[in-house]
Amino acid sequence: VNILAIESSCDDTSAAVISDGKVLSNVIAGQAVHEQYGGVVPELASRAHQENIVPVVDLALKKAGMQPADLSAIAFTQSPGLIGSLLVGSSFAKSMALALDLPLIAVHHMQAHVLANFIDDPKPSFPCLCLTVSGGHTQIVRVDGPLQMTVIGETLDDAAGEAFDKSAKLLGLPYPGGPLIDKYAKEGNPKAYRFPEPQIPGLNFSFSGLKTSILYFLQENKAKDPAFVDNHLADICASIQHRIVTILTNKLVKAAQETGITEICIAGGVSANSGLRNALEELGQKHGYKVYIPQFQFCTDNAAMIAMTAHFKYLAGDFSPADIVPTARAAF
Ligand code: ATP
Ligand code: FE
Secondary structure, eight states: OEEEEEEOSSSOEEEEEEETTEEEEEEEEOOGGGGGGTSOOHHHHHHHHHHHHHHHHHHHHHHHTOOGGGOSEEEEEEESSOHHHHHHHHHHHHHHHHHHTOOEEEEEHHHHHHHGGGSSSSOOOSSEEEEEEOSSOEEEEEEEETTEEEEEEEBSSSOHHHHHHHHHHHTTOOSSOHHHHHHHHTTSOTTSSOOOOOOOSTTOBOOHHHHHHHHHHHHHHHHHOTTHHHHHHHHHHHHHHHHHHHHHHHHHHHHHHHHOOOEEEEESGGGGOHHHHHHHHHHHHHHTOEEEOOOGGGTSSOHHHHHHHHHHHHHTTOOBOTTOOOOSOOOO
């Protein structure tokens, strides 16, 4: 079984080929056009997807050593995401399936982020918990089977990636600032400054209070010393990162305690964060969890995770009608 998968939910155009559950190619074209605006501009994203999609699909097939005639199904991201971006990938996938007379498989992007953990060995066993931390979502997902997932905790406001990016913006760093906070944090003291931990009931998260407290903290200190940020950048970044990571890991430990599940995975772009990775490894040793962290190329948006999900859906006979449409928001 050979499946071509297309991902176009935000600002990366990606295509991948999976053969009997093994990813053969994963091509990703990013969009530099958004940098100057400090965030993704939806209309520009759709246009860039239109320019990229043919060469990206072409290269993914070429790298996998396949012709369109070798394919068994076409998969695409149906939701959630920017509607204009989703429309480009879904229209392309539907046209290709129609032209080649192949079945169509619609994939939920957040379910796919979780299943990125099943691309390489060792794979988690069921049930497992997944902390999905990306630019738009922060979720704790209980995973009882490849297609049996329940969100048991999520953010009430900003996502973890947004918390990193908005903090970076307050520090005057360019977009996306998450990786830069990670970089400077490596040289800093995580206990230099103490930012408050929000008291949110259950397994849910909140990051908007942290953003406000950072804003006031910076205003106060810059009033005393205009060079405060420049002189203490590493310590500030390390302290912000420490707080975001502890907000995430405290809830994850709580979820593990409440469910008794000890197979723990992470997914989404923020799982690239070295502070989060180290904290998870430590928690694994302390509590006896088995921790799984996907390769970086499978953490941020990519079509390999869409292909992996499509593989499970193909096995389950879960196909979509030809008139299916994308949606900006949808639960799974
Ligand atoms: P969603 O899947 O929710 O629609 P997305 O796919 O756009 O969102 P991802 O590509 O998974 O999001 O992740 C992007 C986010 O990850 C950005 O907010 C970015 O700052 C953050 N990020 C990437 N690397 C790091 C890092 N090393 N440390 C902290 N944050 C990081
Ligand atoms: Fe994503």
